Amino acid sequence: MSSAADPTLTSRLRGFTGTLIWPDSDGYDDARRIFNGMFDRRPSVIARCTSAGDVVRVVRAVRERQLDVTVFGGGHGVTGAAVADGAVCIDLRGMKRIDVDAKHRTARAEAGLTWGEFDAATQAHGLAVTGGRVTSTGIAGLTLGSGSGWLERKFGLSCDSLIGAEVVTADGREVFASSQEHADLFWGLRGGGGNFGVVTAFHFRLHTVGPVLLAGMLLYPAGQARDVVRAWRDFMAAAPDEVGGGLAFVTAPPAPFVPEALRGQPVVAVIACYVGPVAQGEAALRPLREWGTPAAADLLQPMPYVALQRLLDEGNPKGMQNYWTADFLSGLPDEAVDTLVAHATRPVSALSQVVLIPGGGALARVGDNDTAFGQRQCPWNVHYLSIWPDPADSPRQIAHTRTMAQAMKPWSAGHVYLNYIGDEGTERVVAAFTPEKFRRLQALKDKWDPANLFRHNQNIPPSRRT
Ligand SMILES: Cc1cc2nc3c(=O)[nH]c(=O)nc-3n(C[C@H](O)[C@H](O)[C@H](O)COP(=O)(O)OP(=O)(O)OC[C@H]3O[C@@H](n4cnc5c(N)ncnc54)[C@H](O)[C@@H]3O)c2cc1C
Known part of the structure; x- marks a missing residue:
């Protein structure tokens, strides 16, 4: 070359x-x-x-x-x-303009923005949209894959707040897609990934958020994981929409906020936020703090929404080896908790994480067929992120992740969240949707990109190619 x-x-x-x-x-x-x-x-x-x-x-x-x-x-x-x-x-990193219309609570955001940049601009007006949990992630790929974030139980996924998209099509035309214009394309862009054209700007409806929320995490030693996961699972099942968060199996960093005995040890982090007034958040999150054994570190506190959005940045450094997979779970009975705990509390890399994300709330109230993304009734999404520095260690790291994910298959809903997986083949792309919805997406591909110009993605091939 x-x-x-x-x-x-x-x-x-x-x-x-x-x-x-x-x-x-x-x-x-x-x-x-x-x-x-x-x-x-x-x-x-x-x-x-x-x-x-x-x-x-x-x-x-x-x-x-x-x-x-x-x-x-x-x-x-x-x-x-x-x-x-x-x-x-x-x-698209040369395209980072964002215009916030605070009065009408909308924003036009160019596709090269990261969530850190987007949140800074919208939070200047006390507004936000559900966005990625690490600030350097692009708004484009995340939103096109539907977009999961801390605010989703209150406001739905990122794509649920999308009201329009400026798109360059595979035949080199500029079109605007919304519920009024090219509604079929607009439907496909909300979860169908980068298959149908290049989005150059996203138009979002914004929501009032913070700027200060009660948020943060509670840390527990891995030895308490079985009880912690059960208590958190039961709490989340009854939590109001305003409560967002997740549960992460991680290795505690050597940071001052971590009790000395836990530094470098596997721990369980219950991450929580309350999307509403701090005082109401104190009441809503109290059961988490009082469920039994006190947390080894209680880091829940009033913080700016942009600080919540940065919470995971340090744990996700650029340039590491990353092997990820994920599955939606149809339930999380005690046996599933025990299986997950047995694997996830024995990481083979200090950077690796296993994250459980709860469903429910606003994201579950959008109809499965209203957007390309479905699976809205799945109660849990489990995301296995193996992260390590040395390429020579890959076989061991990948084998550990696969064994863990395999052990959890009995509780899999049979569906997967495409934003959270590597290249796992067409079968898994079909599993992200349903066979019927996949055919609808293929028909869309036939119309908007019949030659599969945009194929470097979680690809939905044109129908004549499968
Ligand atoms: C550290 C980290 C944290 C993450 N956290 C979350 C999270 O909280 N929630 C979540 O849902 N996902 C999360 N993800 C996954 C993330 O949503 C996907 O990896 C997403 O594809 C990233 O988008 P990007 O624009 O940064 O990536 P890119 O690698 O630039 O893009 C990924 C793909 O998206 C398509 N694409 C990108 N931009 C455009 C465009 N403008 N027009 C058309 N197609 C385009 C292309 O097919 C491209 O190959 C995270 C990923 C990382 C690495």
């Missing part, structure tokens, strides 16, 4: 106002680096766009020249699909 500029492509991109980063350009290595350090891919060029017009030019050029293309939002996709060897990368 050539490392210098391709003059034919450059001339085809006349009028492109962004930056073309070729393999021999300064900054190429930095620009091609993604969150998951497992992938070291070399695109033929990184086209850092600054406008929808730039995206149109690149899409038309790659179609004409039949080149492979990827889309880079925030680079957090665990499959590494934002970059591919030899492909043209449509890089």
